[in-house]
Amino acid sequence: MPRSGAPSPPWQALPADLADALAPVVPGVADRIIGTVPDQIPAYAAARDGGYGKKIAFGVRTALGQLLSLPGTSRRTLNPETRDLMASLGAGEFREGRTMDHLLGAYRLAARIAFRELSEECARQGMAMGVVVDLGESIWAYIDELSAVSAQAYAAEQSARAGVLERHRAELAAALLHGTAAPAEIDRLSVVADWPVPERLTVAVLPEEVDPAVRAVLVRRGLVLERGGETVLVAPSPRSPAVRRRMLDALAGTGAVVGPTVIPSRVPTSHRVARALAAQRPGLPGVAEGEAILAEEHLGAVVLGAAPEVLRQLSDRVLAPLDGLTDGKRRAMEDTLASWLRHWGQRAPMARELSVHPQTVGYRVGRLRELFGDVLEDPDARFDLELALRGRAVVTGGL
Structure with missing residues (x-):
C-alpha cells in the first residue's frame, strides 16, 4: 500500500481488467523487444544467443508480466522475484563487461516498444485516451524503478569486484616485493x-x-600496498624523461622516494634502495620537504647510508684531530675542510660558499694544516675525509 500522503501509483487509475484485454498481444510485444534490442544496441548482439541471452529474454517476459499485474492496484512496482531478477541483470552487466548505459538504453527502448504496441492495442479496442495516457505514465514509472534496481546492483557488483581486485593486486605487490615467488606464481x-x-x-x-586523492592516483599508476609503516607503489618504470617527470609531478608533496628501474625479479632491490634513501631524507641537501625524488639521482647518499656504523667509525678516526675544539669551532672547521676538499683549496669559491672573507678562509686552512699535518697531502686520506664529512648527516642525523 502507498505510504500515507504519498501519491497513488499511476497504474492504480488503469482498468483492473486491462491485463486480460492486452494478454493476446503481450507475447508478440516481448518477442519484438527481445529481437529489437540486439539490433538497436550492438553491445547485446553477442548476447543474443547463449546463457546470458536467455536470461535477458526471461527478464523481458517476467518484467512485462509484472507490469501487467499492476493495473487497478496500489501494489509496489516490483515483487521480490522481479526485483531479484532485475538486480541480477544489473550485476550481470558488470560481469559481462558492459557499461550500465547499455542496460538503461535497453530499458528505454523496451519501454518505447511496449508503449507503442500496447497503446495501439488499446486504441484498436476503443479504450479511452485517458487509459492510454495512464498506461504510458505507468510504463515509464515502472522502467524508472527497474533502472534504479539494476543500477544499484551494478554499482554493488562493481564495488565488490574492485575490492577483490584490489586484494589480488596487493597480493601480487607483496609477492614482487618479497622476491621469493616462482615465475609461475607471479604469472x-x-x-x-x-x-x-x-x-x-x-x-x-x-x-x-x-591522502585518499593521492592514493587514488597511486592505484591508477600501479600496485599499492600498505605495510610496515609505509605505503609502497610498484609501477611500470617511466619510459621516457617526460613520463618520469609526470610521475614525479603526480607524487609532488607526498615525500615519495622512487627507486631505480629493475626487472621484476629485482623489485626487492629497488624497494631496499628507496627505503634506505627515504630514511635519509632529512639530511639530503637541496631536497625540499615533501618533494618526490628519484633514488638514481642520490645513489651516493644510499651508499653512504648502507653501513652507518662503519661510517661512524671512519668519521671518529679521520676527524679525531678536531676532537679538542668546542662544538662551534669544530662545526666551522668541518665546513671549511669540506669546502676545501670540494674546491681543491681555491679560496675565492670557498669564501663564497662559507660566506666569510677570503682572509678568514686562509686562517682556517692554516689551522687545519696545523691539526691534520701531512694527512691533507695524502689522496687516500683526503678521500676518507670527504667520505666522513659527506656522511655526517647520515651518521648524526644532519649535524
Missing part, C-alpha cells in the same frame, strides 16, 4: 589481479598515511 597472481607485469618496474616508498 598466476598477475592473471587474477588483471595486471600484466611489465618487463621493467620501479618501486616508490611513501609515508603510510597518504
Whole structure:
C-alpha cells in the first residue's frame, strides 16, 4: 500500500481488467523487444544467443508480466522475484563487461516498444485516451524503478569486484616485493589481479598515511600496498624523461622516494634502495620537504647510508684531530675542510660558499694544516675525509 500522503501509483487509475484485454498481444510485444534490442544496441548482439541471452529474454517476459499485474492496484512496482531478477541483470552487466548505459538504453527502448504496441492495442479496442495516457505514465514509472534496481546492483557488483581486485593486486605487490615467488606464481597472481607485469618496474616508498586523492592516483599508476609503516607503489618504470617527470609531478608533496628501474625479479632491490634513501631524507641537501625524488639521482647518499656504523667509525678516526675544539669551532672547521676538499683549496669559491672573507678562509686552512699535518697531502686520506664529512648527516642525523 502507498505510504500515507504519498501519491497513488499511476497504474492504480488503469482498468483492473486491462491485463486480460492486452494478454493476446503481450507475447508478440516481448518477442519484438527481445529481437529489437540486439539490433538497436550492438553491445547485446553477442548476447543474443547463449546463457546470458536467455536470461535477458526471461527478464523481458517476467518484467512485462509484472507490469501487467499492476493495473487497478496500489501494489509496489516490483515483487521480490522481479526485483531479484532485475538486480541480477544489473550485476550481470558488470560481469559481462558492459557499461550500465547499455542496460538503461535497453530499458528505454523496451519501454518505447511496449508503449507503442500496447497503446495501439488499446486504441484498436476503443479504450479511452485517458487509459492510454495512464498506461504510458505507468510504463515509464515502472522502467524508472527497474533502472534504479539494476543500477544499484551494478554499482554493488562493481564495488565488490574492485575490492577483490584490489586484494589480488596487493597480493601480487607483496609477492614482487618479497622476491621469493616462482615465475609461475607471479604469472598466476598477475592473471587474477588483471595486471600484466611489465618487463621493467620501479618501486616508490611513501609515508603510510597518504591522502585518499593521492592514493587514488597511486592505484591508477600501479600496485599499492600498505605495510610496515609505509605505503609502497610498484609501477611500470617511466619510459621516457617526460613520463618520469609526470610521475614525479603526480607524487609532488607526498615525500615519495622512487627507486631505480629493475626487472621484476629485482623489485626487492629497488624497494631496499628507496627505503634506505627515504630514511635519509632529512639530511639530503637541496631536497625540499615533501618533494618526490628519484633514488638514481642520490645513489651516493644510499651508499653512504648502507653501513652507518662503519661510517661512524671512519668519521671518529679521520676527524679525531678536531676532537679538542668546542662544538662551534669544530662545526666551522668541518665546513671549511669540506669546502676545501670540494674546491681543491681555491679560496675565492670557498669564501663564497662559507660566506666569510677570503682572509678568514686562509686562517682556517692554516689551522687545519696545523691539526691534520701531512694527512691533507695524502689522496687516500683526503678521500676518507670527504667520505666522513659527506656522511655526517647520515651518521648524526644532519649535524
